Amino acid sequence: MSSVKSSNLGYPRIGEKREWKKALEQFWAGKLEKGIFLQEIKALRLAHLKKQRDAGIELIPVGDFSLYDHVLDTAVMFGLVPKRFEYNGGPVSLETYFDIARGTKGAVASTMTKWFNTNYHYIVPELEECTPALVENRPLQFYKEAKEKLNIEGKPVILGPVTFVKLSKGYKKSEFKEVVEQFVPLYATILAELQAEGVEWVQIDEPILSTTLSKEDLALYTEVYQTLKEAAPNVKVILQTYFDSVDHYKEVVSLPVEGIGLDFVHDRGENLTALNKYGFPTDKVLAAGVIDGRNIWRENLDEQLLTLSEIEEAVSKDRLILQPSSSLLHVPVTVKNEETIDPVLKNALSFADEKLKEITLLAKAVQQGKESIEEEINVSKQAIQALNGSSFRNHQDVQKELKQLHSYKAARQVPFDVRQRVQQEAFQLPLLPTTTIGSFPQTKEVRKERLKWRKGELSDEAYEAYINEEIKKWIEIQEDIGLDVLVHGEFERTDMVEYFGEKLGGFQFTKFGWVQSYGSRCVKPPLIYGDVSYEQAMTIKETVYAQSLTNKPVKGMLTGPITILNWSFVRDDIPRYDVANQIALALRKEVEALESQGISMIQVDEPALREGLPLKRENWDSYLNAAVYAFKLATVSVQNETQIHTHMCYSEFEEIIDAIKALDADVISIETSKSHGELIYAFEKHTYNQGIGLGVYDIHSPRVPKLEELQRNIDRALQVLDPALFWINPDCGLKTRGISETVEALKVMVESAKQTRQNLLQNV
Incomplete structure (x- = not known):
């Protein structure tokens, strides 16, 4: 050369x-x-x-x-096809290639996971049944x-x-x-x-x-x-x-x-x-x-x-x-x-x-x-x-707040055990309370109405009325099912980051800025290009409306600062964690606004917390400390009676359990159904003494779980977790599921909780 x-x-x-x-x-x-x-x-x-x-x-x-996926390409180049796909050697057909990635009626797809610390997912090669x-x-x-x-x-x-x-x-x-x-x-x-x-x-x-x-x-x-x-x-x-x-x-x-x-x-x-x-x-x-x-x-x-x-x-x-x-x-x-x-x-x-x-x-x-x-x-x-x-990167109020971070409390007023007693008195929830993670099925009709509204073919008033109809319908469904803590369903939201980015200052969305997430699924990450500022109430209207329809608590639903950060393209002219703290300060205002409107359960989701870990372990502490600080900055200003929830997707939970504890959330729900046994094992080695819900069924499958399956999962968890702290919930949000399967699965979940609750009370 x-x-x-x-x-x-x-x-x-x-x-x-x-x-x-x-x-x-x-x-x-x-x-x-x-x-x-x-x-x-x-x-x-x-x-x-x-x-x-x-x-x-x-x-x-x-x-x-x-x-x-290029990892799948490498696997099939070496003839690494799991036996369940009935491969007989030679070059792998196009049909079998896609079957491995997407599954068939008779064979589940291979597992998918994150490609290092990016937002791309690869298909995990299976070597146990194959000779390369x-x-x-x-x-x-x-x-x-x-x-x-x-x-x-x-x-x-x-x-x-x-x-x-x-x-x-x-x-x-x-x-x-x-x-x-x-x-x-x-x-x-x-x-x-x-x-x-x-x-x-x-x-x-x-x-x-x-x-x-x-x-x-x-x-x-x-x-x-x-x-x-x-x-x-x-x-x-x-x-x-x-x-x-x-x-x-x-x-x-x-x-x-x-x-x-x-x-x-x-x-x-x-x-x-x-x-x-x-x-x-x-x-x-x-x-x-x-x-x-x-x-x-x-x-x-x-x-x-x-x-x-x-x-x-x-x-x-x-x-x-x-x-x-x-x-x-x-x-x-x-x-x-x-x-x-x-x-x-x-x-x-x-x-x-x-x-x-x-x-x-x-x-x-x-x-x-x-x-x-x-x-x-x-x-x-x-x-x-x-x-x-530009003014985009010189928002005086935001920069002033960032300089005065030391004046913001980053801890709840009292420890969890004190808050728990106050919250139990306020909510009067039964043993093993039931809830969902937040979203309910977004049907073709919901997406169609949203698209019409975005195109200007539907007025703001008509769109709001439509969303309210969906909220009312699903509040009634949840009450009929017998859930203890309800959600409004998130029918107004497209993506859990995009929705908030569109309402916060400092974010820009592109028209064609797509990137591959997995398979044919492409996402448009928001661009965080300026100082992140709180411009308007983001979730108040829908949540307060939902709460007005029921005497049961309705959770306010927010996406956490680290997930918003990790799922966006982030400006590179200031430290990354400064951006996280700007997002946290904006979310803090929304949390306080929800509380002021009588919403006393607020869920701030951090599904991307684990996946943002640096590749080298020696850099984990600085990341986790910053993530915990940003979460607490967003959530700790509430009163003792207000219950803070969070949700995260399971991924080697044991490795970050100390950070999870440090979040000091009143209740954490974790996606676990695909790795339930592994996660329970983590709790056998580590003590967790705050509210927790381990997903009791897999929402990624359309099948309705059987009662005995859920009871097995609950009973297994209760071997290592305190029943007084345990919540019953699905694995994740139900946005992608059908209506009938969602309702039937939740009915089974509630019945399973009732039976387990009865057994526990009889044995007291």
Whole structure:
């Protein structure tokens, strides 16, 4: 390589206007014939490659495109199909591929979980029933396609063997090394076949290297990559890391590969410090991730060139590749279609296409000198300065509140045991009170009426009347079922973050800013671009109306500050936790407003608290402390009689139990049905002495649970939890379920609670 090169790690699959999603869902619905579907997808895939080439990217990734998920792609490449899908070997059919991801009537889908600390979900490979074999060389197919159709000499992208096995399930930890070694010959064959085809560069993703690893893991990396090097000595491998720094820098850069990819954006300066301290091997190239692949803000090119000047002190230009910090899968496709956004904000945005341009500009500057892009540097500076100097980011009241945080109480007036007595006296709830998590089915009719209102085809008054009808109907349904604590149903809400973002100052929503969450599900994360301010009451009208219809308590329902933060694109000009505290201060005003209107149970949900944990354990405490502080800042100003609830999704609860306790919520509900036994085990090891509801049935399934199933779940929980503190509730919100199945399941849940309550009282 004679000069610095530009590269990309991965490109969004979905298309500028979600063409990928539409084709997938039409195919699944039987409205698009298989051959036509594959033609449309191929055209989209090639268009993405051409777009990268036209942007000036030299090392263009191939094989990063997926019909569902890249981890699933890797699994089926190795014939890893669970037995329940009746696979008989050979290349995995398109139908079986989708069955693994989505399930069938007779076979449940494979588990889905978060891809590291992003908002993307991958399908977890199952290894217990499978023997890996290379049934198709996927990277080779995509390399040949790019070369034949577009004359692009692509850079095949492969998920590395160590990371792949780490992300899989179905083996014992003690067997990890042996399992990885099963895959190494298969990877060797892939590389040997790529070498035979004349491939020069291959990107092997090993993001596990950015987590906390053992010495044994590092030794395994050396063995694995030495074997792969011997199998294909003429293929240049870039061992790619991202999302954080590498702890064992010296060992990682010494691995037997031709290139090392490091993240210089999300490394908190640690990769750069290690590079300056220890240097870089003279026989390798450094693939430097200098453009943020996970956020949507325009880069200050001047500042990035300063970083590159430091990098160049350790690595010469001819051994340097410039690229994003990670795949651009995590950002929207292009800013150009956002025609309604304020120009001051729009000019400061950079989605995937704009990031490609930034990469090529930096490469040009490194090669030809800073003056070669002086005009572009000035444009980027002016755009960023205009946003930073705007009223959006200079809200005097918000900034004053933030400076006076010390004056806000961050603790309840009295301990939980005192509050519990006061609240029990106020609410007079039975033993094992029943409730739901918050949302009820959003039917086609509900969504249709909301869309008409948003388009201006339905007046505010007519829409409010419609929502009130739904609230009234479901208050009556809940009372008929016999629930003890009710909710208004959230029929006015689309998304639990979007709803609040639309009512708070400092948020912007895009028209086409979609990113893939899982499968064909795409989300539009809000942009937190300015100071977050409380502009208006957000939940008062619907909640107070619901409470007026019943003598039973109705919970106020809010989304917590950390979930709003983690599910948004967040401004990067101030510390992230300052933004969390701005959100918390705004929510605090809503909590106080609800209380002032007689709403004395308020639920502030934090389903994303666990998933926001940093990749390295040594950084957990700072994150959890900030998360707990923001939650308490939002919730502790209420009176002792007011009961604060929260809800979170289960994910290795045991690891964060101290933080959960520190939230000091009066009642916490946890999504547990898929891992009920594991969570109960956590409570056998740790004491939890505040109100708690472990989801007693799985809301993700349309089936109505049997009475004995729920009683088993309740009885198991009561072996380790105090019945006086235990609540009975579903796993999660019921927004996606049908009406009849929801009603029938809740009836079973209430009956189960009644029977268990009776048994407990008889045994007193």
